[in-house]
Amino acid sequence: MPAPQRKGVRFRLSLSLALGLIAANSTSLAESTTSASVEDIGGGEKRVTLSQSVEPSFHIEPIVHRFEARRGTTIPFRFEIKSTGKAMNVTVMPVRLRQEVTGIILHDEQGEAPDEMKFLSPTEFKLEPGESTFLVGEVTVPLAKSNYLSYGVLVRDNGYVSGKTPDPTDPTRITAGVRFVTQYVLRVDIETGVKDVSQMNQLAFEHGSVINELGMPVAKTFLINPTDFAFECSVRGTIESATTSRPKPFRLSLPSRVNLEGEERYLVRIMPRSRVQVTAPVEELLFPGEQSLKVEVTNGRRGLVDQTFAVNVGQGDFPALEVQQAYLDHELSVHPAQIAVGDAAGVSRSNTLRFTNNSVHSKNIVAELVDLAGNPVDDVQLSSDSFDVRPGRTKTVRLSISSRNDADVAKYGDIRLRVRTGDDREIVESIPMAMIFGTPATPNLEVGELVSVEKDGFTSFAMTVTNLGEGYVPVHADLQIGDATGNSLDLADGFGRWLRPGETRELAFVPPKMIAAGQYQIVLNLVTTPDQEPVQKTLVIELDPKTADEQVAEPKAATVTNSPI
Numbered sequence: 001m002p003a004p005q006r007k008g009v010r011f012r013l014s015l016s017l018a019l020g021l022i023a024a025n026s027t028s029l030a031e032s033t034t035s036a037s038v039e040d041i042g043g044g045e046k047r048v049t050l051s052q053s054v055e056p057s058f059h060i061e062p063i064v065h066r067f068e069a070r071r072g073t074t075i076p077f078r079f080e081i082k083s084t085g086k087a088m089n090v091t092v093m094p095v096r097l098r099q100e101v102t103g104i105i106l107h108d109e110q111g112e113a114p115d116e117m118k119f120l121s122p123t124e125f126k127l128e129p130g131e132s133t134f135l136v137g138e139v140t141v142p143l144a145k146s147n148y149l150s151y152g153v154l155v156r157d158n159g160y161v162s163g164k165t166p167d168p169t170d171p172t173r174i175t176a177g178v179r180f181v182t183q184y185v186l187r188v189d190i191e192t193g194v195k196d197v198s199q200m201n202q203l204a205f206e207h208g209s210v211i212n213e214l215g216m217p218v219a220k221t222f223l224i225n226p227t228d229f230a231f232e233c234s235v236r237g238t239i240e241s242a243t244t245s246r247p248k249p250f251r252l253s254l255p256s257r258v259n260l261e262g263e264e265r266y267l268v269r270i271m272p273r274s275r276v277q278v279t280a281p282v283e284e285l286l287f288p289g290e291q292s293l294k295v296e297v298t299n300g301r302r303g304l305v306d307q308t309f310a311v312n313v314g315q316g317d318f319p320a321l322e323v324q325q326a327y328l329d330h331e332l333s334v335h336p337a338q339i340a341v342g343d344a345a346g347v348s349r350s351n352t353l354r355f356t357n358n359s360v361h362s363k364n365i366v367a368e369l370v371d372l373a374g375n376p377v378d379d380v381q382l383s384s385d386s387f388d389v390r391p392g393r394t395k396t397v398r399l400s401i402s403s404r405n406d407a408d409v410a411k412y413g414d415i416r417l418r419v420r421t422g423d424d425r426e427i428v429e430s431i432p433m434a435m436i437f438g439t440p441a442t443p444n445l446e447v448g449e450l451v452s453v454e455k456d457g458f459t460s461f462a463m464t465v466t467n468l469g470e471g472y473v474p475v476h477a478d479l480q481i482g483d484a485t486g487n488s489l490d491l492a493d494g495f496g497r498w499l500r501p502g503e504t505r506e507l508a509f510v511p512p513k514m515i516a517a518g519q520y521q522i523v524l525n526l527v528t529t530p531d532q533e534p535v536q537k538t539l540v541i542e543l544d545p546k547t548a549d550e551q552v553a554e555p556k557a558a559t560v561t562n563s564p565i
């Protein structure tokens with residue numbers, strides 16, 4: 001007989017360890033507590049999440065000392081260490097520093113301790129609960145041709161072991177214990193003021209590219225330091241083409257510093273024998289075709305090392321950017337790609353269109369305002385409806401409400417643009433226009449089911465949205481894919497592009513790499529106008545895409561399979 005079925009709530013268990021990042025570098029466990037939360041994920045299932053939080057057994061201030069000193073100078077330093085409520089056995093030692101590709105600086109216990117640093121206070125001592133003391137030492141600045149030096153100090157509470165002692169009479173018994181340790185990596189950073197930066201000329205770049213991150217272009221390269229010196233510098237970049245006359249420069253930063261504000265964000269600190277990644281969002285439209293990414297190391301206003309990488313841009317590569325700026329052809333663009341005017345709250349009575357000609361030929365443009373039925377619009381006027389955009393130049397045209405306008409309801413239409421070139425070719429493109437004179441049309445969006453799309457063993461996700469209303473509706477959707485280990489992948493589509501009345505669009509969420517077989521939690525969040533509630537869905541699915549080996553074993557024509565989730 002088959003086993004009886006049991007009805008009830010099923011639980012899925014996930015573990016997350018909440019470790020505060022102490023001293024910005026290196027932390028391991030001190031005192032820990034565990035808490036649990038229960039989340040209803042639908043389908044009669046609940047997810048139990050255990051979170052373990054930790055408290056450091058001591059605090060140190062400051063974490064980083066920063067000095068300005070000439071070569072040969074001896075600099076005293078002092079750190080204050082305070083116990084948070086337990087007795088400690090503390091060890092202090094100078095350490096070499098190493099750097100991860102993200103820019104985070106860690107200690108290297110395998111490397112030899114720096115000779116330039118010595119301690120004047122004990123390096124091993126006990127600290128009673130609530131007690132504080134000072135770590136005192138000095139650094140002698142070497143005669144190095146570097147504008148920046150950095151030295152590490154490892155401070156460790158040797159901790160205790162939590163766990164049962166094995167029973168010596170039972171050799172088969174297995175026990176486990178956890179050693180709780182708190183450690184800080186402190187730094188002494190020195191600006192030397194050295195003007196001779198000839199060693200910095202050995203810095204080099206590799207693998208420059210422009211990648212798609214959530215629909216936007218991001219310039220990315222790796223900076224290599226082959227020397228035995230640390231440096232502080234900046235990295236700037238431009239994207240150029242054969243017809244670009246004045247490319248807009250941008251500044252690249254380390255991933256570890258992207259959340260900082262002001263000039264600190266763009267400080268690139270690179271340790272000896274290190275390789276770090278630097279990136280920057282690109283906010284200008286990239287025309288299709290061959291482009292050049294030029295990156296340069298700078299020290300103040302002085303350029304030191306530069307390198308150029310070929311970049312091939314295709315139309316549609318960066319959909320979020322194309323919602324802001326539209327291609328009229330492969331050489332002409334207009335900003336914005338969708339435009340609104342009106343006299344309602346929150347809407348400007350005028351707006352501007354900025355045309356950019358990235359070619360060696362003049363472009364003539366004839367503009368016409370029409371409603372959704374193709375009839376001329378009199379409620380809005382253009383400052384010019386026929387104009388030229390010279391090679392490598394821009395042209396601005398103002399869009400404003402007609403002085404004789406008496407409309408009291410929202411209207412929707414297009415700016416129809418006829419583009420002519422020197423060889424008498426004509427291209428007709430349109431950008432959507434909203435005229436908000438009263439209350440905008442209420443959004444009425446039909447959202448289809450989220451489906452998994454299998455093509456040659458590669459899994460992506462898709463859903464359709466249909467505008468059943470009378471006005472334009474902006475649509476943006478985020479999709480987060482989480483696995484059983486707590487890792488997540490963020491995908492997006494829509495990016496606020498307006499959906500026309502009656503239009504159906506498929507939103508596609510394509511991972512950058514193949515998703516392995518396994519169980520995943522899918523979280524969808526779709527937003528439209530600010531006054532409308534988001535569409536939110538949370539699903540737990542099982543994926544089993546074909547492996548590459550299976551595809552080789554069974555050669556078939558490419559197939560696409562849509563499966564509802």
